[in-house]
Amino acid sequence: MINIGVFTLESGLVLAPMAGITDQPFRTLCRQFGASLTPSEMISSNIQLWNREKCRLRRCHAGKAEPRVVQIAGADPLMMAEAARLNVEQGAQIIDINMGCPAKKVLKRSAGSALLRYPALVREILDSVIAAVDVPVTLKIRTGWDPENRNGVDIARLAQDCGISSLAVHGRTRACGFKGEAEYDTIARIKQAISIPVFANGNITSPEKAKAVLDYTGADGVMIGRGAQGRPWLFAEIRHFLEHGKPMPELPLGKISTVITSHIKAIHAFYGQDKGVFFARKHMAWYLNNIPVGDSGVENPDSHPRQLRQQFNTLQECNAQVEFLDYIFETLKTLNNKTPVKELAA
Numbered sequence: 001m002i003n004i005g006v007f008t009l010e011s012g013l014v015l016a017p018m019a020g021i022t023d024q025p026f027r028t029l030c031r032q033f034g035a036s037l038t039p040s041e042m043i044s045s046n047i048q049l050w051n052r053e054k055c056r057l058r059r060c061h062a063g064k065a066e067p068r069v070v071q072i073a074g075a076d077p078l079m080m081a082e083a084a085r086l087n088v089e090q091g092a093q094i095i096d097i098n099m100g101c102p103a104k105k106v107l108k109r110s111a112g113s114a115l116l117r118y119p120a121l122v123r124e125i126l127d128s129v130i131a132a133v134d135v136p137v138t139l140k141i142r143t144g145w146d147p148e149n150r151n152g153v154d155i156a157r158l159a160q161d162c163g164i165s166s167l168a169v170h171g172r173t174r175a176c177g178f179k180g181e182a183e184y185d186t187i188a189r190i191k192q193a194i195s196i197p198v199f200a201n202g203n204i205t206s207p208e209k210a211k212a213v214l215d216y217t218g219a220d221g222v223m224i225g226r227g228a229q230g231r232p233w234l235f236a237e238i239r240h241f242l243e244h245g246k247p248m249p250e251l252p253l254g255k256i257s258t259v260i261t262s263h264i265k266a267i268h269a270f271y272g273q274d275k276g277v278f279f280a281r282k283h284m285a286w287y288l289n290n291i292p293v294g295d296s297g298v299e300n301p302d303s304h305p306r307q308l309r310q311q312f313n314t315l316q317e318c319n320a321q322v323e324f325l326d327y328i329f330e331t332l333k334t335l336n337n338k339t340p341v342k343e344l345a346a
Contacts, residue, residue, distance in 0.1 A: 002166075002220050004067075004165045004197065005094070005135065005165050006136070007066075007093070007094070009037065011034060011035075011036045011239055012036070012199070012214075012219075012221025013034055013036055013221060013239060014037040014221055014224070015035045015038040015223070015225075015235075016039075016140075016168070016201055016225035017039040017040060017041055017042055017071045017096070017098070017140075018229075019042050020282075021041075021229060022038070022039070022040075023041060023057065023267075023270065023279070024270055025263060025269075025270050026283070027040075028065070029232045029259070029262075030228060032232075033232050033233050033234075033235040033236045034238075034239045035224070035235045037069055037094075038065070039070070039071045039096050040071055043058050043071065043072050043083070044072075044073060044074065044083075045072050045073060045080045045082075045083035046079060047079075047083060047086060057271070059087065066093060067093040068093045068094070069092070069093070069095075070092040070094070070096065071095075071096040071097070072087065072095060072096070072097060072129075073097075073098040073101060074111050075109060075110040075111045075114070075115060075121070077124045077127075078128065080097070081129050082132070084132050085132045088133045088134070093136075094135055094138060095129060095133055095136075095137045096137075097125065097129060097137065097139045097140070098111070098140055099115045099116060099122065100112065100113050100140040100141050100142045100168075101113060102176075102177050102178075107174070113141070113142045113145070113173075114174070116141060116142065116144055116155060119155065122158060122159075123158055126159060130164075136165035137164055137165060138167070138168070139159050139164045140167075140170070141155055141167065141168070141170070142169070142172055142173055143169065143172065143173050143183070143186040144174075145175065146173050146174065146175035146176075147175065149173070150173060150186050152169060152186045152190055153186070153189050153190050153193050156169070156190040156193055157193055157194060159194075160194045165196060166196055166197040166198070166199065166220075167190070167194070168198075168199040168201055169190055169198065169199070169200060169201060170182070170223075171187055171203070178226075181203055182202030184200060184202075184216050184217050187200045187217045187219060188217040191217055191219055191220075198217075199219060199220065200213050200214070200219040200221075200222050201222070201223035201224075202225075204224055204227055205226075205227035206234075207238045207241030208241070210222050210241070210242070211241060211242060214242075222238070224238075229286040230285075232263075233251065253329060253332060254329075256291065260284075263283065264284065264321060264322060265322060267283065268280065268321075268322075273317065277316060281313050284309065284312050284321075288305035288306075288308060288309050288328075305332075308328050308331065312324055
């Protein structure tokens with residue numbers, strides 16, 4: 001059992017917040033496949049930006065499974081506290097603080113992983129946010145600013161002292177970005193240094209890797225990011241593997257098509273015509289990258305997933321995209337009688 005404040009998680013599998021990716025339709029889908037927490041995309045602590053459509057959609061809680069987690073980012077303690085308080089008023093049940101984002105536009109504001117260079121400011125932000133709300137506050141960090149300054153253990157101890165309820169750690173420094181392999185030694189040391197729940201993050205793309213990371217670090221759970229893009233069923237795969245010690249049975253292409261079609265329709269409903277078409281293209285590209293087709297695709301280049309993706313990207317209307325999905329899956333069915341994707345756990 002993993003407890004975060006008054007909430008007990010059903011599993012140690014958590015979705016990582018990813019801007020432009022983990023929107024409400026995708027979070028809902030990951031919940032259906034076994035993610036126990038699905039935080040919102042990162043929201044700026046500058047409330048003057050909240051009237052913008054992008055921020056408004058990120059703060060939408062309608063139909064969202066509990067506990068509702070909102071991630072905020074910023075470098076001003078008072079602004080962060082106010083942002084946390086207002087999000088709780090509007091339905092957030094857990095506030096997550098981003099001190100792990102390596103994006104340049106975030107670092108320019110001295111936010112995200114830039115804060116790891118300033119432990120005193122980290123403490124001031126955490127103290128301010130925790131004092132401002134009566135819900136659990138969690139934190140996501142990296143292992144440090146650069147490989148020569150891995151201060152993740154010190155930041156973790158500081159966070160626990162402030163009253164943070166759980167900690168997610170990405171196994172790279174800010175300077176590493178997303179390059180190379182994640183390292184888990186620092187996460188293991190962090191887990192040994194603190195008693196609050198720790199979630200390991202970085203390069204976890206398979207059930208086998210999830211188990212290996214859990215065994216190596218002693219972490220309470222794993223946070224899945226890019227590994228879930230185009231493969232939200234990864235949560236179900238990991239949970240089945242951890243519980244039964246063997247891979248899940250294969251999932252027929254018909255079930256995959258049902259999942260994807262439902263997701264694309266949900267994107268359309270959430271964003272509307274223009275933006276819905278755009279976001280559907282992005283997710284469809286990831287899905288097609290995760291559905292292997294075999295050698296027959298080479299014999300008919302027009303039916304290869306790359307060409308199917310290109311055709312899908314030319315469509316300008318939601319209805320046309322949904323109709324084309326039938327063609328895509330009929331084509332893939334011809335190329336592969338069954339795809340090697342794992343059956344959902346009963």
